[in-house]
Amino acid sequence: MSASLNNSYERNVRPCIDLIDSLRALGVEKDLALPTIAVIGDQSSGKSSVLEALSGVALPRGSGVVTRCPLELKMKKSRNEDFWHGKINYKDYEGEIKNSADVEKIIRKAQNEIAGALGISDELISLEITSPNVPNLTLIDLPGIVRVSIRGQPEDIGEQSKSVIRKFITNQNTILLVVVPCNVDIATTEALRMAQEVDPYGERTLGILTKPDLVDRGMEDAVLSIINNEAIYLSKGYMIVRCRGQQEIMENISLHEAMRKERDFFNTHPYFSKLYDEKKATIHNLADKLTHELVHHIEQSLPLLKEQIQSKLAETQGELNRYGSGAPTDPEEKIVFLTNKITAFNQDAINLTAGEELKNLPQVNIFSSLRKEFADWKTDLQKSEEKFKKVIEKELKEYEEKYRGRECPGFLNYQAFEVIVRNQIKELEEPAVARMNDISDLIMNILIHLSEANFKEFPQILKIAKTKIENIKETKEKEAESMLRTQFRMELMVYTQDSMYSDSLKKLKLMEEKAERQAHGVAYPRSGGLYKQSDIEDAMEELTRHLKSYYSIASRRLADQVPMVIRYIMLQESAKQLQREMLQLMRLNDIDVLLEETDDIYIKRNNLKSRQDRLKKALKRIIIS
Template sequence: MAESNTLPTEALIELQREQRDLIETVDKLRSLGVADIVDLPQIIVVGDQSSGKSSVLEAISQQKFPSKDGICTRFATQLSLRQSASRSLKVTIETNGSDQYDLPPFDETDFDNEKVAHIIEEAKEAMSAKIGRDGVSEDILHIEVTGPDMVTLTLVDLPGFYNSPTQHQSAEGIHIVERLADRYMAQKSSIILTIVSGKYDLNLQTVHNRVLKHDPHGLRTMGIITKADFIGPHSQFLTLARNEEPKYKYALGWHVLRNRTEDEGDISNAERDANEDMLFQSPTWQQFPQQNKGIKALRQRLGKALYAHIKKSMPRLVEEIRLQIKSREAQLDRLGPARSSPQELRQYLTTISKKFERLADDAIRGHYMDDFFNGSESEASGHLSPDSSERIHKLRALVRDLNMVFYEVMLTKGHSRAIVDPGNTLMDSAKMFKPPQFPKAVQRWLVHYDVPDPQHVPLQELIELIDERATINRGTEFPGSTNDGLAVREFKNQSSKWKDIATSHIDVVTDVSQSFVEGLLTHIIGSDSHTYNSIMTDVVYPFFDRKRVTLVSKLEELLRHYKYGNPQPLEPEFRAQMQQRHFQRQFIHGRTLHDKIRSQDPLEDEQLAMMMDDFPGGRHRISYNSGDVLEKMMVHYEMSLRIFTDNIIILAIENCLICELPSILEPNMVNGMADTQVKELVAERPEVTEERERLEKTLTSLREGLRACRRHRVIEPTGSSSSSCQGALHTLRNTSQTAFDAALASSEKRLNPELFALSAFGTGNPVAEISLAFAC
């Protein structure tokens, strides 16, 4: 014998109250605009045109809905039913911004169906006039009906599908209706209430295909068959109504209704229900389960299904609202504090300047503790681009790399001529052809130093050139004396590329520094683009413009001595290097001459003289001493290269630029600004104020919604009943359909179709879901 499902009166009242409170909580979330942010549990009603969808809603609400042939509705209608001692109806247009436009309510004293229908029709026409570009309105027509015999229920009615355009329904309308339906049906939190007509061939009704698109396993779908009076004793619709049609088997089952006929438009709701009851007493329907037929059973069934669905969805809903609150709080934080008064504006700019000064100082000192310096990428990966944010943010490390590149480029490409001296008779030619030696992590910066290679000049050719210049520039010096003017002239020629290389280096470091400041301000200011642009335009860009001019002037200052001045090398070092080169040359020359003499037969004086001519500074060059000129030039070049490189790095880049970065925006600067200047920099734009107000309003709604949801928080059971359910789910997940059908046939329990699927909703296995419902 089946167990009784009858509840004591007090328990029934308590259950009804809980159902009402929970459903009204979701309605409150919707009225707060939360539905625009997260998907709320709801029942959406879909069906083909002429499927009897409007008649179903009328029967559920006991309210006559207006309809005009040829009008393609392009918005959703929310129907809310609530229990009340008296009857009333309220029509509201809820806009996309959650604003509401209320139409005059109707209560028991003026509840005229014709008048009510006219008001609803006017509301529909008003909404149709403001359809968006895509032909679909974001607004919702909200109809709330109260009465003593109403169940607590909320439905969202969508326009009916149609396949062919007519004189009154365009081809564009087909896509509009589909697009609107897809938007609602795709929401995983929605129950889909599918309406099909028993009057028409089931295969010609397209709503099933659209349902399968969004709910392929039928886990969140309930079907309703209308116009049951057209269904015969052998109709396919009877198999469908028993939920035995494999293609259309829904977890929430099917329900059967009888609609008003065309000549019953004026009969009362009671008469309509009586005619339906009479039909279901006929042989065709008499043995059909009472809870699966008739409008009264449908109201209760939908109310219970929505309640169970909302209760199960509540933990997910709470978590989604929490995530949205966190996201909005982060957006609000990026906007910074509200500011309108001079004090608020100055405080806002002072806060920015303090953080900027601190982080800029950390950057040039190499203290990379703040989150600003540590991006998601890893420097060790070796895949960072030269302009990646992490490299730009760690400014000291980057400037050191650039200085390394600058020095190496100066060392290997700074000279205009590479002297080809295979025998090392005058100098170590290996130094002249040394390729740049960079760590792999630094090589990527070479692209910013586009410097041509030195020109290769044979030593003999250069000696002859200097001989020629010495002849032209002879003065009153004694024969064999060094012409220092020639050495200075050759140095200037050899160092002629220094300016271009140093200019490239200064430009690269300046650009990198500006990118660093841009990134730092973006980090500090966040999404306040107006303040960012104002500070960049009025403070940062002028700073770097001034620094570029200063650095150009500093470069000219550091070059002036090498371009126009007289050499002033440090004497001890200069003498030491010259002496070292002299000893090295004498050693190499003596050894080479010795080897040549030993390899020859005894030499005549003329042969020995010819061999002496093969060496730099040989017999006929003694008068000009050209080798000595070159050696003086090279020693002066090497000493000057180090000094010039250090001066560019320290006196120019470091002193004139890098150390000045924290002063771009510092608190003392803000203190010295007039109120008007502060306002120009950080005054809040109207759109930012609007964005802050919108975020604050949304946060208020979300927090209020979260508090409402917490009142209905579901606590997981820990007793034996829960263990039984979990064990049943674990055991039956892989149960075959045949085994389950056998268990169903032998079971004495009666299955409540709208509760068994919801109890395990979302497992992905309908058999396991049904089995779990039995176990629980």
């Protein structure tokens, strides 16, 4: 590649990668998934050697889990041939690295501070390297997959390492770089199996084969089959590299010399030389491949990333609106703030009684619940009326046997009518009171939720509001119960307008005649015809008809009156009483105590503001990129 083309390439590549690095530095990865390349591999797969060859610096090596924290490796190509600079970030620490030989020691120190001497953590360490010998590329090196723990390590160290890996590779915006040695069966490697779990079709996985110099004679064709995507298919294909082995490290073979030896190895290899010609081999070609994949991936992801940030910003603003802005510090402004809070709550309470939308509980409409409760009450009355029809004959017979005096059979007096009606209506009194108590609980629970929505950040006001709601509930339940019981005592008078009673009786007769027509084709008179009855039976039947007619009137009256009592006292009067008592809070002198916030709310609001700030910065950077 000519110098001019190379410079043009770098001008296109570096800003693209820097954009994602800057978003990660802002902490945006806490909120949404950023496009990246994650490197995974089993122990002794050659993963560290690949990263060393790419970065030009020695990374921690050894037995057991060496990479114990995810390592973000940011490589920036410098045009200055004699320049090398390193920078490391983790937790709250940021430090410069002046000598590349110190990198391994500094990373080990960082891992020990984060995860202890032998533990594993998912907390990220960021290592930035600027050098003329590195590609423009950012990778995240993940802990090696452990099969057996060594002395001092937790027994579940293997599962811990997999848990950290899954956290990163599950992200659909992550390209998976799976490192596998040539001298093992690729199908049995844990790294490839984990990649297939999250990427079953291999759409975002790139395979890297290492240690080609250890391939047994006669197995070269099998390796070529893998590289040519004929064994386990991956959309992004495979690359093969040869890095420094342990013996070469002991012999102090430099990384630069190791790359020369790698090039010679593939150039002269009887089987693998054509892979070099196809640019499927060597660290140099791997770097180019990875850079191209990452830049292309970032470019493809940016439109969606922009949409996600905008959506997250809207969501964050919505949460901030729910938590409010917090109380002001100025005394006069505090009074205005408290007044506005209480006024808003009171308005919501009044809107609740009118069935209008609530500002802080927009999804709540109490009348939908009340309609169901009142419909159930009407159903109770209908069931009672049906039951009454069935027990009338029994009640009349018992009265005839127990209470008839000197009158002749069939001449049951008005007292019988009253006793039977009163007994049946009396049975409805306790269910009506129970229904009122259930609805009272429903209304008060909604008022509690309303107070929580309005005052959740101010525990003292919320505590006072809840106490007032409970006290009002107790008081209004007694009032409503008293009024309901009064209503039932009035019902025991057995009264209705003559015209209403006549209309009800006439309607019942018409219904009976209609039923007879449907059954027999003609309506027969009560005394005579095919179904002629005795005078006593006629009298009993007539009284039955009167009982049914009156009970129907009383039932219709109760169907409306009981809900009206409940709605008036438990909903409207409770809300008005609550409004009056909440307004009294503004007369108190301890406004500062009322407006004290919980630590959780304060921290949550600050976290939301921080998220909002970084998302706004991220969106701005994407727009101008």
